[in-house]
Amino acid sequence: MFTKKYFADTVDGTPVFSFETKNTLGTKVQVLSYGGIVKSLQVCDYTGDTRDIVLGYDTLDCYEQQDKYFGALVGRCANRIGDGCFSIDGRTYLLSTNEGRNQLHGGVFGFDKKIWKDSLDGDNLRLIYTSADGEEGYPGELTATVTYSLTEANEFCIDYEAVASCDTVVSLTNHSYFNLNGHDSGSICGHLLKINSDTITPVKEDMVAFGTRMPVTGSPFDFQDFYRIGKRIDDSHEQLHIGGGYDHNYIINGTGMRLAAELVGDKSNIKMDVYTDMDGMQLYTGNFIEGSPLGKNGILYKNRSAVCLETQFLPNAINCPDFPSPILHVGEVYRHRTVYQFKTI
Numbered sequence: 001m002f003t004k005k006y007f008a009d010t011v012d013g014t015p016v017f018s019f020e021t022k023n024t025l026g027t028k029v030q031v032l033s034y035g036g037i038v039k040s041l042q043v044c045d046y047t048g049d050t051r052d053i054v055l056g057y058d059t060l061d062c063y064e065q066q067d068k069y070f071g072a073l074v075g076r077c078a079n080r081i082g083d084g085c086f087s088i089d090g091r092t093y094l095l096s097t098n099e100g101r102n103q104l105h106g107g108v109f110g111f112d113k114k115i116w117k118d119s120l121d122g123d124n125l126r127l128i129y130t131s132a133d134g135e136e137g138y139p140g141e142l143t144a145t146v147t148y149s150l151t152e153a154n155e156f157c158i159d160y161e162a163v164a165s166c167d168t169v170v171s172l173t174n175h176s177y178f179n180l181n182g183h184d185s186g187s188i189c190g191h192l193l194k195i196n197s198d199t200i201t202p203v204k205e206d207m208v209a210f211g212t213r214m215p216v217t218g219s220p221f222d223f224q225d226f227y228r229i230g231k232r233i234d235d236s237h238e239q240l241h242i243g244g245g246y247d248h249n250y251i252i253n254g255t256g257m258r259l260a261a262e263l264v265g266d267k268s269n270i271k272m273d274v275y276t277d278m279d280g281m282q283l284y285t286g287n288f289i290e291g292s293p294l295g296k297n298g299i300l301y302k303n304r305s306a307v308c309l310e311t312q313f314l315p316n317a318i319n320c321p322d323f324p325s326p327i328l329h330v331g332e333v334y335r336h337r338t339v340y341q342f343k344t345i
Contacts, residue, residue: 002125002148004118007032008060014115016060019125025154026050027342034063035112036073036127036146038176040296041156046269046344052184053270055177055295055306062293064113069175070292072112073146074105076131076138077326078173079249079282079315082208086318088139088167088327095137102208105175107136111144112175124149133165140166140330154342162334170328171313174338177286177306180265180272184299188285188307189230190266195223195283196259197250201314201323202239209249211320214239221248226262229285229307244287245304249280249315257337261309264345274309275339279324282310311338 007018018039022028028050030040041054056070057063063070084097096107105112116127124147131142147159160172179188200221201209216222220232220240233245240246252260260281261274274281286306295301317323328334 001123002120004120010034010060010115011064016115017118019118019120021123021125021150023150023152023154025152027150027154027156029148029150029156031125031148032060032063033116033118033127034060035071035114036116036174037063038071038174041176043270043342044344045265051180051182051268051270052296053178053180053182053265055179055183055289055301057293058296066292068177068289068292069105069112071176072174073116073127073172074175074310075111075144075170075172076106076136076142077103077169077171077318078105078310078312079171080104080208082210082316082319084137086169088169093137093139100206102206103136110136111172116146138168140164140168142168142170144172146172156340156342158338160334160336162328163332164328164330166330168328169318169326170334171317171326172334172336173310173312175308175310177289177308178263178272179306180263180270181267183296183306185267186302187230187304189228189233189304191229191307192226192264192266193223193229193307194226194262195250195281196253196261197281198224198253199251201249201251201280203242203248205242207242207247209315209320211316211322213251221246226264228266230304233285233304246283246285247287249282249312251280251314252276252278260311263307263309269344271343271345273341273343274311275341276311277336278311278313278338280312280314282308282312282315284308284310
């Protein structure tokens with residue numbers, strides 16, 4: 001059951017609350033109403049010791065200053081929208097841009113910077129945010145509901161729902177930075193990773209997907225079997241050069257709720273299985289973490305000290321006709337789920 005506590009005030013004086021829960025297996029989760037941020041996720045390693053496996057900060061001030069989306073809910077649309085615009089039913093919408101001429105993760109003041117209303121329901125924490133018509137350039141009022149829960153099967157579950165007043169674009173995700181050896185343990189290049197995908201969406205020099213698919217077999221992007229993340233991250237490959245490492249979307253094989261990825265901490269023996277019903281998953285190896293405020297316990301986080309596995313629609317799908325559509329039509333309910341299950345091996 002989640003417990004609610006006052007955490008801090010934002011710079012403009014708005015109170016922010018924290019919500020904590022734990023299970024009998026020793027896993028503990030702390031979430032903030034600011035950005036729906038997963039501030040802490042503590043999991044037992046093979047010795048029984050607890051490790052906090054997500055990067056983050058001790059103070060709200062640091063979360064307000066940073067631009068890395070540590071632990072945050074991202075919306076209305078995760079990833080990049082090329083040229084900061086799209087069209088629905090012949091009408092073009094101009095979005096706010098926050099990465100050159102493109103929009104990243106919902107814009108200048110995306111869902112990661114919003115105060116979410118809370119509703120506690122037994123073992124569930126519901127966070128609700130209503131985005132006004134025209135916010136960051138998106139059409140229609142959108143009400144998003146994100147439910148966090150922690151099970152006795154050691155599953156950390158995130159359920160996403162949304163409804164809109166008119167047709168709009170929606171692709172929600174959580175941007176937690178994972179280091180299964182502990183947030184303070186340095187590089188994730190030794191982590192083992194397996195992804196249920198044989199295809200990625202390549203990107204242009206500005207990191208925007210352009211609607212094509214690239215087979216991964218035999219390339220540095222091939223994680224169809226377990227590989228250490230760092231084994232090929234610096235190989236001579238155009239896409240790795242563009243991203244400074246891995247920052248690419250994998251098209252997950254199959255449909256419905258299925259296993260998308262398996263991640264293993266090489267020092268902790270903690271294994272995280274990621275399940276989702278989304279089409280894609282962004283693999284991001286924290287290539288640009290540096291420049292952030294000091295992390296929890298005064299830790300200086302360096303590049304590649306965490307990995308993100310962001311489940312979502314395919315990037316720039318609204319501008320790529322061959323990708324599944326991210327349009328939420330009026331009268332429909334956006335409903336998707338991602339589950340992170342933990343064990344030791």
